[in-house]
Amino acid sequence: xxxxxxxxxxxxxxxxxxxxxxxxxxxxxxxxxxxxxxxxxxxxxxxxxxxxxxxxxxxxxxxxxxxxxxxxxxxxxxxxxxxxxxxxxxxxxxxxxxxxxxxxxxxxxxxxxxxxxxxxxxxxxxxxxxxxxxxxxxxxxxxxxxxxxxxxxxxxxxxxxxxxxxxxxxxxxxxxxxxxxxx
Amino acid sequence: xxxxxxxxxxxxxxxxxxxxxxxxxxxxxxxxxxxxxxxxxxxxxxxxxxxxxxxxxxxxxxxxxxxxxxxxxxxxxxxxxxxxxxxxxxxxxxxxxxxxxxxxxxxxxxxxxxxxxxxxxxxxxxxxxxxxxxxxxxxxxxxxxxxxxxxxxxxxxxxxxxxxxxxxxxxxxxxxxxxxxxx
DNA sequence: AGCTCATATTTCATCGGTGAAATAAAAGAT
DNA sequence: ATCTTTTATTTCACCGATGAAATATGAGCT
Numbered sequence: 001x002x003x004x005x006x007x008x009x010x011x012x013x014x015x016x017x018x019x020x021x022x023x024x025x026x027x028x029x030x031x032x033x034x035x036x037x038x039x040x041x042x043x044x045x046x047x048x049x050x051x052x053x054x055x056x057x058x059x060x061x062x063x064x065x066x067x068x069x070x071x072x073x074x075x076x077x078x079x080x081x082x083x084x085x086x087x088x089x090x091x092x093x094x095x096x097x098x099x100x101x102x103x104x105x106x107x108x109x110x111x112x113x114x115x116x117x118x119x120x121x122x123x124x125x126x127x128x129x130x131x132x133x134x135x136x137x138x139x140x141x142x143x144x145x146x147x148x149x150x151x152x153x154x155x156x157x158x159x160x161x162x163x164x165x166x167x168x169x170x171x172x173x174x175x176x177x178x179x180x181x182x183x
Numbered sequence: 184x185x186x187x188x189x190x191x192x193x194x195x196x197x198x199x200x201x202x203x204x205x206x207x208x209x210x211x212x213x214x215x216x217x218x219x220x221x222x223x224x225x226x227x228x229x230x231x232x233x234x235x236x237x238x239x240x241x242x243x244x245x246x247x248x249x250x251x252x253x254x255x256x257x258x259x260x261x262x263x264x265x266x267x268x269x270x271x272x273x274x275x276x277x278x279x280x281x282x283x284x285x286x287x288x289x290x291x292x293x294x295x296x297x298x299x300x301x302x303x304x305x306x307x308x309x310x311x312x313x314x315x316x317x318x319x320x321x322x323x324x325x326x327x328x329x330x331x332x333x334x335x336x337x338x339x340x341x342x343x344x345x346x347x348x349x350x351x352x353x354x355x356x357x358x359x360x361x362x363x364x365x366x
Numbered sequence: 367a368g369c370t371c372a373t374a375t376t377t378c379a380t381c382g383g384t385g386a387a388a389t390a391a392a393a394g395a396t
Numbered sequence: 397a398t399c400t401t402t403t404a405t406t407t408c409a410c411c412g413a414t415g416a417a418a419t420a421t422g423a424g425c426t
Contacts, residue, residue, distance in 0.1 A: 003352075004345045010266050014252035021251070022315060028334055029322045033226060035341040040223035041268065042348045043216060057382070068204070069197035077404060082185040083193050085224065090383055092405055114392045114403045132205060139212045144347050146340070151211055154340045157333055158218040162187045164325050165225045169186075240412070260374060273413055275375055297373045297422045 004042045008035065036161075043142075050138070054131055059084055060094055061131070064103060067120035068128045074119040103127060187225045191218065219344075226325075233321065237314055242267055243277055244314070247286060250303035251311045257302040286310060 011034050019027045044058065051061050062084045067075055081091045095118060098104040103124035107117050120128075143151065194217050202210045227241065234244050245267045250258055264274045278301060281287040286307035290300050303311075326334065 003349045005342075005349050007266055007268070008342065008345055010249075014249060017254065018248070018252045022312070024316065024319060026319055026322050028338075029326050032334060032337055032341070033322060033325065035338065035345075036219075036223045036226055037230075039341050039345050039348065040219045042345070042352075043219055046348065046351065047220075059382080065201070066193075066197060069201045071200065078402090083190055085185075085190070087384060088404070089385075089406085093382085095405095114390095116404060129205070133207065136207060136209055138351060139209050139216060141351055142216065142344065142347050143212050144350075145343060150340055150343075151215060153336050154215055155211075155218065157329070157337045157340075158215070158222050159188075159191065160328060160333075161325065162191055162218075162222050162225070164327050165222065165229065166186045166188050167327075168229065168321060168324055169225075242412080261372090270414060271374070272376085272415075276412085278375095297420095299374060 004038060007038055011035075011038065046138070050135060051131070054127065056131075059086055059090070060098060063091075063094055063098065064120060064124055064128060065132075067104065067118065068125060073125075074117050076115050076117060078115075080118065098124070187221060190221060194218075194221065229321070233318060234314070237310065239314075242269055242273070243281060246274075246277055246281065247303060247307055247311060248315075250287065250301065251308060256308075257300050259298050259300060261298075263301065281307070 012031065015025070015027050015031055015034070019025050047061075048058055051057065056064070063080055066080060066083050067073060077088065077091050077095065080086070081088055084091070086094065095104070095106060099106055103121060105119045105121055107119070108115070146154070195214065198208070198210050198213050198217070202208050230244075231241055234240065239247070246263055249263060249266050250256060260271065260274050260278065263269070264271055267274070269277065278287070278289055282289055286304060288302045288304055290302070291298070329337070
C-alpha cells in the first residue's frame with residue numbers, strides 16, 4: 001500500500017501544477033479540502049479494519065454506540081437515520097441484522113404506536129465493551145505529538161468547517177425549495 | 184435533512200455520557216476523530232453532489248484531475264491506483280467508463296510493454312475546465328472566517344494526523360509481515 | 367533459454383448503500 | 397369522521413467498490 005503521506009505529496013504537486021493551468025484556483029483551500037478527504041478516508045479505513053473481527057461495519061457500530069450512549073439505551077429508526085446519516089432503507093436493514101445477532105431489540109412504542117423503539121440488549125452492551133477499550137491506544141497514537149492547544153484548535157476549526165458546510169447546504173436546499181415552490 | 188452541527192451536538196452528548204460508562208475513554212481524541220469523520224463525510228457528499236450533473240463520481244473525478252495535473256497528461260493504472268487508493272479491479276472499470284466517454288485514452292507503453300499508458304484527452308481537459316472553476320466559490324465559502332493562521336494550522340494538524348496514521352498502519356503491516364514470515 | 371516477478375485485465379460473487387414506489391398503520395387536524 | 401401527515405417497513409433495481417482467482421504478457425535475472 002502506498003502511504004498516506006506519499007499520496008499527500010502527490011496531491012500537493014498536482015495542485016501546484018494545476019494552479020499554473022488554472023490560475024484562479026484557490027490552492028490553499030483546495031489542498032485543505034483534499035487533505036480532509038484523504039486523512040479521514042484513511043481514518044475510516046482504520047476503523048473498518050478494527051471492526052472487521054467483530055463482523056460490524058461502520059454504520060452498525062455507530063448505531064450500536066448511539067444506543068449505548070443513550071440514557072435509556074434506546075432510540076427510534078428515525079432518530080438513528082438522522083444521527084448516522086443513513087437512509088430509512090438502510091436503517092431497516094441494519095436493524096434487521098443487529099436484531100438477528102441479538103444485539104438490539106425492536107418493539108412498538110407505548111405512546112405513539114407508529115413508532116418503533118430500538119433498544120440495545122445486554123449482549124449489545126457487552127459487545128461494545130469488548131470493542132471499544134482496545135480502540136483507545138490507537139486513538140491516543142493518532143494524536144501523538146498534539147499539544148492541548150493543537151487539539152483545541154483542531155476541534156475549533158473542524159466545527160467551524162462544519163458550520164460553513166451547513167450554511168452551504170442550507171442555501172442549496174432553500175434554493176431547491178423555492179424552485180419547487182415556483183414550479 | 185439533519186444538519187451537520189446538530190449531529191455533532193448529538194455526538195458530543197453521546198461521548199459525554201459514554202465517558203461516564205467507560206471512564207478510561209479518551210474523550211477529546213474520540214470527539215476529534217468523530218468530528219473528522221462527520222465533517223469529511225459531509226464534504227464528500229457535497230463534492231459528489233457537485234459532480235452529479237457531469238455524471239462523474241469521486242474516483243473518476245480524482246482520476247481525471249490527477250491526469251490533468253501531470254506534466255505529460257498521462258499516467259499508468261498502477262500509479263492511479265496508488266493515488267486514488269482504488270483497487271486494480273475498480274481502476275480498470277473506471278478506465279473503461281472514461282475511455283467510453285472519450286475523456287481518456289488507453290495505449291501500450293513504448294518502453295515497457297506490460298504497462299498501459301492512460302492519457303487525458305482534449306475533451307477530458309475541456310470537461311475539467313468546465314467542472315473545476317464553478318467549484319471555487321464553494322471552496323471559498325467552506326473556509327469562510329478562517330484566518331491565514333487558521334488555514335496554516337489546519338493544514339499542519341491534518342498532516343500530522345496523516346503522519347501518525349501512517350505510523351499506525353505501518354506497524355500493523357510489519358506485524359502482519361513478520362507473522363507471515365514466521366508462518 | 368528458462369524461470370520468476372511485475373503489470374494489467376477480466377470474471378464473479380459479494381457488500382454496503384441509494385432512491386423510488388408501494389404498503390401499512392396510527393397520529394393529528396378540521 | 398374524514399383527511400392529511402408522520403413513521404416505518406418492504407421490495408426492487410441499481411451503483412460503486414472489494415477481493416479472489418484466472419489469464420495474459422512482457423521484463424529482468426541467471
